[in-house]
Amino acid sequence: MTTSPSRDGSAGHRIAGRLRDAILRGDYAPGARIRQEDIAEEFGASRIPVREALRILESDGLVTLVANTGAWVAHLSLAECEEVYQIRERIEPLLLRYSLPNLPPYTLGRLQELADQMQAGTDVATFLHLDREFHLLSYSGATTSILGDTVHRLWNSTQHYRRAFTLLIGPDGNRAVHYEHQLLVGALRRGDSEDAERVLAGHIRRTRLELGRHPELFAQD
Amino acid sequence: MTTSPSRDGSAGHRIAGRLRDAILRGDYAPGARIRQEDIAEEFGASRIPVREALRILESDGLVTLVANTGAWVAHLSLAECEEVYQIRERIEPLLLRYSLPNLPPYTLGRLQELADQMQAGTDVATFLHLDREFHLLSYSGATTSILGDTVHRLWNSTQHYRRAFTLLIGPDGNRAVHYEHQLLVGALRRGDSEDAERVLAGHIRRTRLELGRHPELFAQD
DNA sequence: ATATCGCAGATTGCATCCAATGCCAACGAA
């Protein structure tokens, strides 16, 4: 009774979770319209929990709602995407600092595994999955509530462009990514918070600058 | 047209706005329970738009929802509040940097007015209002979407504790606040973004450290 | 006396139906 039956208790949350996965997986393109009735039918529910789900996803930054008009899969302009990366560059090192003292050896080992696996080379979909797991796992020691949620939101809202970018240049398009991952794991294993923060900030910053060189990813339609 | 003024957005948004003001004004204490039916009756609406409003306020960080159980006015622990200030310390200078180049002379003059007015001394309620207007106005030149919203959320979620703290030490409890405001306006008028960012970061940091000396503001019940 | 089980009241969650709003195409006038 205290386990987790109420986690996905409400239909609204269940629908939100499934929709979130679908959007993050790329099943819906940014800017695509979402009709309440379609989703309701797809999940065998009425439109009330669908509206609930859309609200949740809006607060996640994955959906844009316009009153009396409809819902669309959120899309970012290049400027907005760079903005997100600027925010991440400043707060993810902070989150990492909260996390580092609480990372158990097992997790540090797993991080090394993930970095090695990415460096060894994989397909794009796997790389995206591993990269996401790598970074979010490095934050898993943090017991923060607001900061962790905020970072999650930022990751989600840029997931699509991260995929588009990786598809463009390939999972090995820039070796620096792997070097930075290795340096980050090294700093974490030494417990060197300061160095880890610096490497991470540089990692995010470099990604932002690379993204800025590909405005075609943000073409409006 | 002859009906009620429901044209300014959906009823859910109207209710959310009114509730938000009430919470920020302190009409509801953190941790207080919010029953859907009470709010619905108060606004002469059904519970559907009330739930919409509660969702909006949850994404604002002002309300905590628990499935099948209810809604409460959000309350922060000291650790969470310090966390919010750590985030603000890192991203508000960034927002200020986006804003500064677009601040018109009129706004700079108004900022000077506000700083002077606070320094001249007022009651607590007025000080809180002026301080909020001052800082948010200094960000008004920024055309950012995500960053501005994030900062707004953080301000809202800590508003209650800012009020409690100011009530405790008075609007003149620490002169440094006014000096920092004056330094900030000076840097803004000179267009010195770097200095403005530094002053602002210090301002937020000092406030965080002061808050940390008053854990009694966060007593749980 | 204390802990546990169970029932009743209260509260939230969801489905159905109806109203309001926005979009769009067809029509008419300049």
Added chain:
DNA sequence: TTCGTTGGCATTGGATGCAATCTGCGATAT
């Protein structure tokens, strides 16, 4: 031909009623 208007249609927003779930109090057994 082009612009403005108007009507219908599709979609979202809201109210009511009912089902599911949780909290609190009381009874009972140990």
